[in-house]
Amino acid sequence: MGVLFIIASNLFYVYMPKLVGQATDQFDDGFEPEDWFSIALSLGGIYILMSIGKGIFLFFTRQTIIVVSRYIEFDLKNEVYKQYQRLTYNFYKRNNTGDLMNRISEDVSHVRMYLGPGVMYTVNLSVLFILTFTFMADISLKLTLFTLAPLPIMSFLVYKVSSRMNRQSTQVQRQQSRISTFVQETFSGISVLKAYSGESKFKDEFNEEADTYLGKHMDLVKTNALFMPTITFLIGVSTILTIYLGGVMAIDPDSNISPGNIVTFVFYVNMLTWPFASVGWVTSLIQRAAASQDRINEFLDEEPEVKSTNNEQFDFKGDVAFQNVSYTFPTSGINAVRNLSFSIKKGETLAILGRTGSGKSTVINLLMRQFDPENGQILIDGKPLFGININDFRKQAGVVPQEVFLFSDSIRNNVKFGLTEDSEVTDADIIKVLKTTHVWHNIKSFKTGLDTVLGERGVNLSGGQKQRISIARALIRNPKLLILDDCLSAVDTETEEIILNNLKEQIEKNTTLIVSHRVSSIRNADRILVLDHGSKVEEGTHEELLALDGVYAEMYAKQLLEDQKESENEE
Ligand SMILES: Nc1ncnc2c1ncn2[C@@H]1O[C@H](COP(=O)(O)OP(=O)(O)O)[C@@H](O)[C@H]1O
Ligand SMILES: [Mg+2]
Incomplete structure (x- = not known):
């Protein structure tokens, strides 16, 4: 024309x-x-x-x-x-x-x-x-x-x-x-x-x-x-x-x-x-x-490295397992996870403990299929992760990443981020999870409450407050798999204990993976896995690991001493 x-x-x-x-x-x-x-x-x-x-x-x-x-x-x-x-x-x-x-x-x-x-x-x-x-x-x-x-x-x-x-x-x-x-x-x-x-x-x-x-x-x-x-x-x-x-x-x-x-x-x-x-x-x-x-x-022309080929609905029951999983970052050549195996059954809580850089976050990225392992396999309910509908699996998980990211939006919308359009979540539900994560008492004091806008042109929250809102975002989905990646690092041990206590019901009913570099936050887990340079060095309950008198026992003793010093200073 x-x-x-x-x-x-x-x-x-x-x-x-x-x-x-x-x-x-x-x-x-x-x-x-x-x-x-x-x-x-x-x-x-x-x-x-x-x-x-x-x-x-x-x-x-x-x-x-x-x-x-x-x-x-x-x-x-x-x-x-x-x-x-x-x-x-x-x-x-x-x-x-x-x-x-x-x-x-x-x-x-x-x-x-x-x-x-x-x-x-x-x-x-x-x-x-x-x-x-x-x-x-x-x-x-x-x-x-x-x-x-x-x-x-x-x-x-x-x-x-x-x-x-x-x-x-x-x-x-x-x-x-x-x-x-x-x-x-x-x-x-x-x-x-x-x-x-x-x-x-x-x-x-x-x-x-x-x-x-x-x-x-x-x-x-x-x-x-x-x-x-x-x-x-x-x-x-x-x-x-x-x-x-x-x-x-x-x-x-x-x-x-x-x-x-x-x-x-x-x-x-x-x-x-x-x-x-x-x-x-x-x-x-x-x-x-x-x-x-x-x-x-x-x-x-770039093909995504991770592809979900299966569009069948996937209902997650609660079992997760790693079998001889290894991963090397192509960009840095760092071998972040080495021949790692573990399993978590429905309702169980596994904790991963390790120093910074030991590969903890990489394990979580592998589990959420941000990238696929080089060797070994990850099993979800006994099925290989790469074979299941990844979107469905992700929808049933609640991940709280180590680096908090909140959108420049209201607190309400930030908490509701992971919900579908048709979910009928009320303000009461939102307040409930914010209470669970022990941050509601802060938000309540803001003039505009849940409508408070974060980020640029909005309110600046403290690191700990952000972490707690980010946990609320995961909890409101009632996840069948809860993953906490060192997400209480900016919160003091006392508040951390309160929050973990509030989470008890969620944690007991569902599969949970807690990552931390602090012994105090993971003591009560069913099993603890100690990572060092991407390899598993110890595994067992808190008591078993103490009895082993290895890396874990050493870290525990050191951190106990630090905590004591801290409380003495406070007194
Ligand atoms: N995107 C990346 N590219 C290259 N190397 C990375 C990347 N992310 C992490 N690493 C490296 O992998 C190792 C493990 O990192 P990470 O899993 O974040 O440790 P942790 O969570 O235990 O602190 C570190 O040595 C880190 O430098
Ligand atoms: Mg990390």
């Missing part, structure tokens, strides 16, 4: 210079003064009608081609976003946020520029060139060839200038995002910045970045400044050639070139200027779009 509209619009357009030529020839031939008005009215009237026709179809052209390119952009953005949601843990470790953002915004818009304006100008040039050339050659082929000769040179020059401009504007954009990241970091770290009197240091650094930005922008402005003069110069050359050669030909009594023809030619040459310039511009646009599409495809 767009192509048809372009043809229609240009059909009107190419007639317009002819009318001006005719008018000129009227003057040349001479006319009766009383005819002046009717000539002006007829030629002028047709000219206006032609330009209205041209305008209407130009409007439709943009309404089709540009609108379609926006729809394609919309689809492409959704496609990239959907792919982002499919991709897993290691993909996000490999690529930084800036890169992910760029591909969904900048690169997609480069592709759109090609599909919209790129296609439109290319079709426009072809149609306009064919029509104009036919009309001009009809008057004089020789004059046509001479006057159009400088235009391809212009295309080439514009291509060179545009490519340079694209390269430079990418540089400018890159520097722009560096500045944004820098500024954003100063805002989020403002209290550290102030506490360390970092203001002047940051000001200098900002100045430097801004200076680089200015430099890069100046380069762009310089190239940009070349753009119009190049075009204007070459139009000038073409116009002079037309008038000179046309004039010489018109003087020759044998030729059939009229002054009106020269005027028409000058108009045509000017009409072809933009389309020819756009050849250069579009060429550089296509190159940029191709590079962008390559970058987008690189992400789109």
Whole structure:
């Protein structure tokens, strides 16, 4: 449709210079003064009608081609976003946020520029060139060839200038995002910045970045400044050639070139200027779009490492087992889990104890299938984890990760995050879990209670408060598998005891995995597994491990001593 509209619009357009030529020839031939008005009215009237026709179809052209390119952009953005949601843990470790953002915004818009304006100008040039050339050659082929000769040179020059401009504007954009990241970091770290009197240091650094930005922008402005003069110069050359050669030909009594023809030619040459310039511009646009599409495809072609092939409903009963599981991080080559085996039966509580870096969180990531083990297998109710419907399994688990993440949203919505749309959870239920995690008494004192917005422009909570809201988010799902990853580290031992006590009912009924580096939080577990450098070094109940007098007993004694010191200091 767009192509048809372009043809229609240009059909009107190419007639317009002819009318001006005719008018000129009227003057040349001479006319009766009383005819002046009717000539002006007829030629002028047709000219206006032609330009209205041209305008209407130009409007439709943009309404089709540009609108379609926006729809394609919309689809492409959704496609990239959907792919982002499919991709897993290691993909996000490999690529930084800036890169992910760029591909969904900048690169997609480069592709759109090609599909919209790129296609439109290319079709426009072809149609306009064919029509104009036919009309001009009809008057004089020789004059046509001479006057159009400088235009391809212009295309080439514009291509060179545009490519340079694209390269430079990418540089400018890159520097722009560096500045944004820098500024954003100063805002989020403002209290550290102030506490360390970092203001002047940051000001200098900002100045430097801004200076680089200015430099890069100046380069762009310089190239940009070349753009119009190049075009204007070459139009000038073409116009002079037309008038000179046309004039010489018109003087020759044998030729059939009229002054009106020269005027028409000058108009045509000017009409072809933009389309020819756009050849250069579009060429550089296509190159940029191709590079962008390559970058987008690189992400789109990426297959998620973790795939759930089974869509059958999965009802988790409560058994979890690891059999000789090993995992090495591809990014760092760290062998985080080594030949690990353990099992938890329904209703049991297993605790994993180990120093930081011993592989505890990796075990949980493996269990939640953020990535798959290198060796060995994980069994859920006796079935291999990779064979079951992972979404169903995840829905029945409540994971409290070590690093708390709360959304910039109300406390209510943060707690309800893991629930389905149709779940009928009341504020009373939310308050109940917040009481269980011993944080309601804090929230109650906020002016807006559950509606209190967290994060940016909202309330800043303490680390311990955040951890407790994050536990509430897991509990409200009534999980059949509760996983606590060192999630009480920012809470004092006393509060920790209160919370664990409140959780008793949940823990006794369901399978639970508690991870900690603190002996006090896991003493009461059915079984304790001690990890060191990814390997299991001890396993047993609290009493058994104490009797063993190994790593666990040593850690216990040390931490007992620390706790005593702490309470003595308090007294
Ligand atoms: N995404 C990752 N890429 C590379 N190495 C990692 C990654 N996450 C953790 N590690 C490494 O794996 C080891 C175990 O980490 P982790 O399971 O987080 O320990 P823990 O939870 O016991 O503190 C550490 O040495 C850590 O540096
Ligand atoms: Mg950890």
